[in-house]
Amino acid sequence: MQHHKIILPKKDDSTPAKEYQLKADTELRITVDATERASISLASGKAEIFGREITLDQPAIVSNASVAVYAVNDSVVVVPIAFATML
Numbered sequence: 001m002q003h004h005k006i007i008l009p010k011k012d013d014s015t016p017a018k019e020y021q022l023k024a025d026t027e028l029r030i031t032v033d034a035t036e037r038a039s040i041s042l043a044s045g046k047a048e049i050f051g052r053e054i055t056l057d058q059p060a061i062v063s064n065a066s067v068a069v070y071a072v073n074d075s076v077v078v079v080p081i082a083f084a085t086m087l
Contacts, residue, residue, distance in 0.1 A: 017080050019043060022071035030079060034064035038080055045075025 020028050022045070032038045040049070041059035048070045054060050054077075069077050 017078050020077045020079065022047065022069070022075045022077060024071055024073045024075075026071050028069040028071075028077055028079070029066065030062065030069065031066040032062050032064065037061055037063045040067075040069060041078045043076040043078050046072040047075045047077055048072060 022028055030038065030040065039059045039061055040054065042054040042056055044056075047054050049060050049062075049067050052060075053072075054069070071077075
């Protein structure tokens with residue numbers, strides 16, 4: 001299984017977003033500190049966070065957590081990036 005990791009720094013509401021194209025059975029790892037919130041949305045495909053499906057019309061809001069977005073099938077996930085670091 002392939003892993004991608006993003007560390008989100010402090011940001012404001014004007015932070016641009018980046019689309020990550022995930023192949024089936026891969027994860028996008030995201031860490032958001034306690035003072036921040038990140039809205040993770042699904043542009044296409046099927047993906048989950050902690051086993052809960054992200055729907056096309058309802059973004060997942062993450063704060064004070066490290067999460068893995070798991071792609072059930074080929075998916076496009078949108079994440080605010082600011083100065084994100086991909087590891």
